[in-house]
Amino acid sequence: MRRCVVARRVLFVFFFCAPGVLAQQQNPPRFTDVTQSAGIQFRHVKANQGGSINLEEFGPGVCVADFDGDGWPDIYFVNARDRYNRGIQLKNALYRNNRDGTFTDVTDSAGVPGTGFGLGCVWGDYDNDGHPDLFVTQFGKNVLYHNNGDGTFTDVTDKAGVGGLEAGIFHSGATFLDYDRDGKLDLYVGSYVSMDPDKQRYCILTSVQSSCPPAVYKGSPNALYHNNGDGTFTNVTRKAKLFQPEGKGLSVGAGDFDNDGWPDIFVANDGMRAFLFHNLRNGTFEEAGAATGMAYNQYGQTMAAMCISLGDYDNDGFLDLYISDFQESSDHLWHNERKGFFTEVSDSAGITAPTHYVLSFGGGFFDYDNDGWLDLFIANGHVYPEVEQVSPTTKYKQHNSLFHNERNGKFTEATVTEGIAVLPPRTGRGAAFLDFDNDGFVDIIVANNDDPPALLHNNGSGGNHYVNFKLVGTKSNHDAMGARIRVVAGGISQIREIAGGGSYLSQSDLRANFGLGSSTKIDLVEIYWPSGAKQIFKDVSADQFWQIVEGNSQIALQPIKTKN
Numbered sequence: 001m002r003r004c005v006v007a008r009r010v011l012f013v014f015f016f017c018a019p020g021v022l023a024q025q026q027n028p029p030r031f032t033d034v035t036q037s038a039g040i041q042f043r044h045v046k047a048n049q050g051g052s053i054n055l056e057e058f059g060p061g062v063c064v065a066d067f068d069g070d071g072w073p074d075i076y077f078v079n080a081r082d083r084y085n086r087g088i089q090l091k092n093a094l095y096r097n098n099r100d101g102t103f104t105d106v107t108d109s110a111g112v113p114g115t116g117f118g119l120g121c122v123w124g125d126y127d128n129d130g131h132p133d134l135f136v137t138q139f140g141k142n143v144l145y146h147n148n149g150d151g152t153f154t155d156v157t158d159k160a161g162v163g164g165l166e167a168g169i170f171h172s173g174a175t176f177l178d179y180d181r182d183g184k185l186d187l188y189v190g191s192y193v194s195m196d197p198d199k200q201r202y203c204i205l206t207s208v209q210s211s212c213p214p215a216v217y218k219g220s221p222n223a224l225y226h227n228n229g230d231g232t233f234t235n236v237t238r239k240a241k242l243f244q245p246e247g248k249g250l251s252v253g254a255g256d257f258d259n260d261g262w263p264d265i266f267v268a269n270d271g272m273r274a275f276l277f278h279n280l281r282n283g284t285f286e287e288a289g290a291a292t293g294m295a296y297n298q299y300g301q302t303m304a305a306m307c308i309s310l311g312d313y314d315n316d317g318f319l320d321l322y323i324s325d326f327q328e329s330s331d332h333l334w335h336n337e338r339k340g341f342f343t344e345v346s347d348s349a350g351i352t353a354p355t356h357y358v359l360s361f362g363g364g365f366f367d368y369d370n371d372g373w374l375d376l377f378i379a380n381g382h383v384y385p386e387v388e389q390v391s392p393t394t395k396y397k398q399h400n401s402l403f404h405n406e407r408n409g410k411f412t413e414a415t416v417t418e419g420i421a422v423l424p425p426r427t428g429r430g431a432a433f434l435d436f437d438n439d440g441f442v443d444i445i446v447a448n449n450d451d452p453p454a455l456l457h458n459n460g461s462g463g464n465h466y467v468n469f470k471l472v473g474t475k476s477n478h479d480a481m482g483a484r485i486r487v488v489a490g491g492i493s494q495i496r497e498i499a500g501g502g503s504y505l506s507q508s509d510l511r512a513n514f515g516l517g518s519s520t521k522i523d524l525v526e527i528y529w530p531s532g533a534k535q536i537f538k539d540v541s542a543d544q545f546w547q548i549v550e551g552n553s554q555i556a557l558q559p560i561k562t563k564n
Contacts, residue, residue: 029419030368031402031444031456038436038455039102040075042093046450047080047117053201054211055139055170056080057383058192058250061120061362061430061505062447065132067110068151071545071560072097073434073509075445077453078118078136092118092136100564101437112153115143120430120505124176126160126185126227128478135162137171137189137505146231161233162187162225168196169220173308175501177254177263178477179240180283181530184227185477188265188501190249193217208386214271219246222267241284248272251362253308253502255319256484257292258340261528263482263499266294268305268323294321294334298344304329307504309364312336312495313374313405317486319497324360324378324504327394331355331378335409351376351403354413358398359383362431362504366442368418370464370515372492373405375414379428379446379504397425400446426451430506435513438560440466440543442513447506465516465542470558471498474550475531482530485512489542490519511558516542525555 046056060078067074075095082088091113095103107113117139123132131147142164145153157163164171170192176185193214203212224242225233237243242265251268257276258264265285267275273295277285289295297303304326310319318336325331330352334342346352358380365374380398387394402420403411415421430447437443441460447453467487471480483498496512516522522540529535529550537555540546545558 029422030459030461031419032459033423033454034101034457035452035455037101039098039104040095040453040455041105042077042095043452044077044079044448044450045088045090047082047084047088047090049084049086051202051209052211052385054214054383055117055195057211057449059119059429059449059505060447061173062432062445062453063121063123063507064432064434064445064509065123065507067094067123067132067134067147068096069131070097070099071558072099072438073436075103075434076112076121076123076134077447078121078505079114081117083117097436098564099561106151110151110153112145114138115155116140119171120173122174122176122500122507124185124187124481124500125478126176126187127231128184130478132479135174135176135187137174139170139195140164140167142171142189156231159231161235162189164189164223165191165220168194170195172249173251173501173505175252175254175499176479176481177265177500178482178530179224179263179265179279180226181262181482181532183473183475183477183531184229185479185481186227187225187233188252188254189223189225190252190267191220191222192248192250192270194220205384206390208389210384210386214248219248219272221245222247222249222252239283241286242277244275244287246272247275249275250306251308251502251504253310254482254499255310255497256482257310257319257321257336259318261532266308266310266321268303268308270304270306272302274303274305274323292340293342293344294323297325297329297332298346303332306361307363307378308502310497310499310502311365311374313365314409315373315492315494317493317495322364322376324363325355327359327382328356331360345409348409350410350412354403355401358401360401361429362447362506364503366433367513367515368402368442368458369404369462370441370466370517372490372494372515372517373407375405376403376411377401377431377444379431381427381429381449395425397427399423399425400428423454423456426454430504432503432506432508434509435468435511438545440468440513465518465520467514467516467522467540467542468545468558469512469514469525470510470545470547471512471527472547472549473529473531475533476529476550479510480529480550481510484528486524486526486528487514487522488524489516489522492517
């Protein structure tokens with residue numbers, strides 16, 4: 001993060017004194033915190049000794065996948081470690097979905113506690129055996145767990161060759177993607193800064209000792225690992241022309257921004273220009289952040305960029321871009337102009353002013369009310385616990401933000417009306433989207449620093465319809481990462497791209513959920529597979545969970561086991 005700042009507005013006043021709030025509060029909230037009733041007892045511990053440093057402040061992430069194949073999404077939480085030899089026992093946690101609104105901690109039986117100070121995580125079936133594998137980014141050596149298909153995992157980090165760089169490297173976001181479209185998932189791993197033990201730990205920011213901004217540390221390069229197809233990976237970062245030793249990446253995302261059918265890589269850097277690695281379709285990339293207009297904000301300034309989210313918020317068939325930023329810098333929304341260029345539209349879209357007084361981390365695009373237009377959720381929280389000593393109106397723990405898409409290029413804040421504002425403030429970090437109860441309305445899981453997570457259930461009010469797709473690749477990678485789905489219903493054309501990573505240190509459910517508004521039938525479904533194949537289905541029923549297997553002419557219901 002760039003600096004310790006002084007805010008000028010109290011969050012509580014901002015949220016609860018908006019015009020018309022008293023009348024709006026008569027409606028029941030859409031989102032309710034069901035963490036405790038769901039049986040999730042995990043708590044992140046930053047494990048600081050005295051004042052915390054940014055390594056201890058920046059986690060954790062959270063990632064979602066159906067690891068046991070029962071059709072119900074499970075959740076993996078990342079935790080820190082005791083780096084001061086105090087005997088504090090900490091571990092990550094895997095929670096299995098019980099199919100009745102509750103979860104069970106199966107970390108020990110599954111064998112996925114993590115092997116170091118955890119930061120982020122992603123899932124991906126790298127060996128195409130039908131079982132999602134788990135990669136965890138850590139301080140120092142990372143870990144790759146192979147899913148054995150029987151509820152257990154095996155640490156295959158050394159065999160696979162994806163442990164990462166030397167000790168002292170602060171690894172961050174990661175994503176699986178098939179960058180060369182050979183049918184096997186490759187792995188791109190972000191790296192923030194080098195934090196050797198003898199490096200400076202604390203700085204004086206606005207007269208108070210606190211953790212240091214990124215400018216104090218040297219950047220460290222990210223890494224691209226090519227999948228060899230035999231359980232091993234090869235580091236091809238330099239070969240692919242991706243080596244950027246000065247990078248300070250926090251989040252990474254993959255998406256085809258120019259609709260050429262090949263996944264590109266986005267990197268949110270802290271305090272320096274953002275990267276967009278354009279896929280040249282020959283195994284190499286070209287850094288095009290500045291050329292495409294997204295390397296800097298609209299004023300030509302660098303960002304304290306945390307979250308990457310790609311989504312077509314205006315339904316024009318091209319992926320737009322959202323990046324979160326530091327308090328008093330506001331968040332950023334770019335419109336894809338279809339010609340290989342983005343234009344920042346944060347002001348006209350209405351997100352600049354509401355995000356000015358929060359420090360934003362994970363989240364991004366999702367359609368919470370199933371009206372067919374992507375909305376925005378953002379997890380907020382400061383990184384300097386001492387900030388309130390400098391300015392009592394600047395809060396360390398903050399409320400999250402929710403924005404509704406008004407279908408005209410503008411967003412309005414719905415933090416109060418949908419129940420987000422009444423939740424306790426937290427130091428929000430990672431966030432992921434999932435439909436944990438398979439009711440057709442997308443829920444949210446937020447990973448909080450030094451606090452329990454928040455599982456926010458979407459009560460589905462409003463009566464809008466939906467459709468959910470799970471794609472299974474055959475020639476393409478099994479997870480279908482890089483595939484694009486186009487749905488036409490009710491006069492609206494929508495797209496979703498299957499992608500890992502994104503948000504902040506996190507990953508959402510790979511199933512694609514589409515809101516349909518009042519439509520009860522989908523006129524057209526088009527699937528564009530990474531292999532180059534295309535499939536078309538017509539007159540598909542709404543309010544169903546469908547599975548599409550590459551090359552299979554018949555659409556089928558997802559195999560979802562009955563509730564317990």
